[in-house]
Amino acid sequence: MDKIEIKFKDGMVRVFPKGTLAKDILSAFLKAEQGDEIVALKIGGVLVDLQAPLGQGGELEAVNWSSAEGIEIMRHSTAHVMAQAVQNLFPNAKITIGPAIKDGFYYDFDCERGFTPEDFPAIEAKMTEIISQNLPITRKEVSRKEAQQLFQDRGEHYKVELIGEISDGQVTLYQQGEFVDLCRGPHLRSTGQIKAFKLTSVAGAYWHGDARNKMLQRIYGTAFPSAEALANYLQRLEEARRRDHRKLGRELDLFSISDEAGGGLVIYHPKGATMRLLLEDFEKREHLKRGYQLVIGPQILKTDLWKRSGHYENYREKMYFTEVEGQSYGIKPMNCLSHMLIYKSKIRSYRDLPLRYFELGTVHRHEKSGELHGLLRVRGFTQDDAHILCTPAQLNGEIKGIINFVQDVMAVFDFPYELEISTRPEQGTIGTEEDWERATLALKAALEESSLPYQVNKGEGAFYGPKIDVKLKDALEREWQCATIQCDFAMPERFDLTYIGQDGEKHRPVMVHRVILGAMERFIGVLIEHYAGAFPTWLAPTQVLLLTVTDPQIPYAEQVYQKLLTAGIRVLKDIRNEKLGLKIREAELQKVPYMLVLGPKEVQHNLISPRAHSGKILKAMSVEDFIHLIKDECKVGGEK
Ligand SMILES: [Zn+2]
Numbered sequence: 290m291d292k293i294e295i296k297f298k299d300g301m302v303r304v305f306p307k308g309t310l311a312k313d314i315l316s317a318f319l320k321a322e323q324g325d326e327i328v329a330l331k332i333g334g335v336l337v338d339l340q341a342p343l344g345q346g347g348e349l350e351a352v353n354w355s356s357a358e359g360i361e362i363m364r365h366s367t368a369h370v371m372a373q374a375v376q377n378l379f380p381n382a383k384i385t386i387g388p389a390i391k392d393g394f395y396y397d398f399d400c401e402r403g404f405t406p407e408d409f410p411a412i413e414a415k416m417t418e419i420i421s422q423n424l425p426i427t428r429k430e431v432s433r434k435e436a437q438q439l440f441q442d443r444g445e446h447y448k449v450e451l452i453g454e455i456s457d458g459q460v461t462l463y464q465q466g467e468f469v470d471l472c473r474g475p476h477l478r479s480t481g482q483i484k485a486f487k488l489t490s491v492a493g494a495y496w497h498g499d500a501r502n503k504m505l506q507r508i509y510g511t512a513f514p515s516a517e518a519l520a521n522y523l524q525r526l527e528e529a530r531r532r533d534h535r536k537l538g539r540e541l542d543l544f545s546i547s548d549e550a551g552g553g554l555v556i557y558h559p560k561g562a563t564m565r566l567l568l569e570d571f572e573k574r575e576h577l578k579r580g581y582q583l584v585i586g587p588q589i590l591k592t593d594l595w596k597r598s599g600h601y602e603n604y605r606e607k608m609y610f611t612e613v614e615g616q617s618y619g620i621k622p623m624n625c626l627s628h629m630l631i632y633k634s635k636i637r638s639y640r641d642l643p644l645r646y647f648e649l650g651t652v653h654r655h656e657k658s659g660e661l662h663g664l665l666r667v668r669g670f671t672q673d674d675a676h677i678l679c680t681p682a683q684l685n686g687e688i689k690g691i692i693n694f695v696q697d698v699m700a701v702f703d704f705p706y707e708l709e710i711s712t713r714p715e716q717g718t719i720g721t722e723e724d725w726e727r728a729t730l731a732l733k734a735a736l737e738e739s740s741l742p743y744q745v746n747k748g749e750g751a752f753y754g755p756k757i758d759v760k761l762k763d764a765l766e767r768e769w770q771c772a773t774i775q776c777d778f779a780m781p782e783r784f785d786l787t788y789i790g791q792d793g794e795k796h797r798p799v800m801v802h803r804v805i806l807g808a809m810e811r812f813i814g815v816l817i818e819h820y821a822g823a824f825p826t827w828l829a830p831t832q833v834l835l836l837t838v839t840d841p842q843i844p845y846a847e848q849v850y851q852k853l854l855t856a857g858i859r860v861l862k863d864i865r866n867e868k869l870g871l872k873i874r875e876a877e878l879q880k881v882p883y884m885l886v887l888g889p890k891e892v893q894h895n896l897i898s899p900r901a902h903s904g905k906i907l908k909a910m911s912v913e914d915f916i917h918l919i920k921d922e923c924k925v926g927g928e929k
Pocket residue numbers: 365369387388470471472473474
């Protein structure tokens with residue numbers, strides 16, 4: 290009989306017959322009361338359901354139900370319970386897929402009747418009933434054919450289709466009560482192990498995330514190990530809803546995405562465009578200061594060039610193509626190519642290096658309709674993209690320079706952040722071992738010399754080189770990927786980029802691709818939510834709003850307005866003959882940093898009394914002093 294070796298935490302190794310159930314290994318070695326808190330095992334790093342027979346040995350780790358992986362298993366089981374409840378209440382609903390996701394789970398249904406949040410109480414009540422019955426969740430391995438027959442008989446044609454896409458001979462089914470699902474697991478042992486859950490929202494979702502397929506209905510929910518943890522999460526969710534950039538984008542009139550123009554294509558309204566241009570100005574200043582040169586490339590480039598760069602081979606699915614006079618062109622999904630053509634336009638000497646080309650480059654990528662999300666996931670966006678070409682010896686200094694840049698920029702927006710280094714993948718990479726070693730060391734050394742902690746993602750690098758990713762944390766502690774710094778050995782090779790070294794010979798430069806904010810669209814989306822729409826003065830599309838109390842103040846208001854405008858302050862006026870209370874309320878909703886209410890007193894003393902959006906009322910001051918105050922607040926980055 291085949292044996293497997295299980296290594297326990299204390300170093301002891303025990304031999305079991307192959308096919309021993311995970312739960313039997315567990316019960317042999319753990320006290321019963323501890324066993325209750327364990328929802329799965331990890332053997333050799335692979336999650337295993339307690340009911341699964343073990344095919345392979347390895348180091349054993351118990352997955353506690355309150356660990357991150359345990360919570361994920363519980364959420365997945367809750368998704369199944371929700372599907373069971375939905376089918377119980379709406380027998381015509383067909384099940385498709387229902388995974389655990391970050392912060393919760395969802396299940397997609399095909400159902401004639403559209404679900405709304407009004408259905409949630411009934412579904413939740415049914416779920417509570419299923420949970421209180423404490424139904425055992427059983428796992429069964431069957432042949433594909435058997436599974437297909439089972440779902441065919443139950444009228445679940447989406448499941449039949451999914452089984453058709455699986456290549457294994459055997460599949461696993463999970464069952465609780467009358468509900469059966471095709472699923473890899475692992476799952477809880479019984480429905481009673483679910484402690485606290487809540488359904489959160491409903492949305493349309495295409496089958497397989499493709500707009501050509503049928504629109505399904507996705508119900509989102511979440512589950513936590515305790516009622517308290519759930520309550521905390523729901524409160525954060527409520528705050529996130531209040532800050533949702535799509536909602537605020539509409540209320541503050543910043544941007545729109547219209548079905549007429551196409552999904553994922555952002556239309557900036559005057560205020561949004563102002564913000565975008567302010568950010569771009571900031572970026573240009575900061576780049577010029579750090580020795581970058583501004584460049585601009587075309588929007589479309591010949592397909593042959595994309596073939597040479599490897600994009601056609603590796604990235605074609607995400608690209609759009611067009612034709613001009615019988616010649617095929619690719620719309621750029623990245624900005625690298627023109628930058629390399631600029632480099633190649635001359636013979637370069639080691640004395641010219643490093644060269645740092647910066648472009649606010651607009652790119653287009655095909656993202657699936659189902660994955661588009663406001664400004665955070667779009668099809669057309671502008672990156673603050675730069676490519677640095679340098680000698681291998683300069684790499685360390687260049688990386689440090691970029692890290693420094695990231696630190697400065699994150700400080701401007703008050704974002705804490707974390708760094709990750711991704712190293713060489715096991716296979717499918719280009720470049721020599723030596724190249725990888727050198728570049729990875731350069732990345733690590735730069736972070737260490739800057740005394741920055743980082744995490745290593747082994748084998749997660751790009752095929753062309755290792756990278757550093759920067760994840761910022763917003764006001765709600767959510768993580769967003771922004772800056773990335775990638776070393777590349779492929780492009781200089783493919784485009785035969787060279788420089789003449791000190792020895793008079795040709796050498797290959799190293800190429801670094803990097804963004805600081807990433808995509809402007811996405812960054813603006815994150816900013817809207819981070820600031821809840823109340824932008825700092827330097828970034829606010831409107832900085833000052835003038836309000837008159839009654840008509841006699843209009844001439845004075847016009848005077849103040851002109852002075853502010855001439856000083857370059859972004860100011861609007863509200864001189865309507867409306868109640869002051871209403872004008873103030875409307876102004877509050879626009880979250881403008883300063884409101885100037887001009888009444889008879891202000892006119893008489895030729896002063897203004899600014900009130901900040903925070904509610905703070907400043908002492909009365911002259912228009913000139915106020916202009917100074919605003920200008921001081923607008924000094925960001927190196928201007929301070
Ligand atoms: Zn499942």
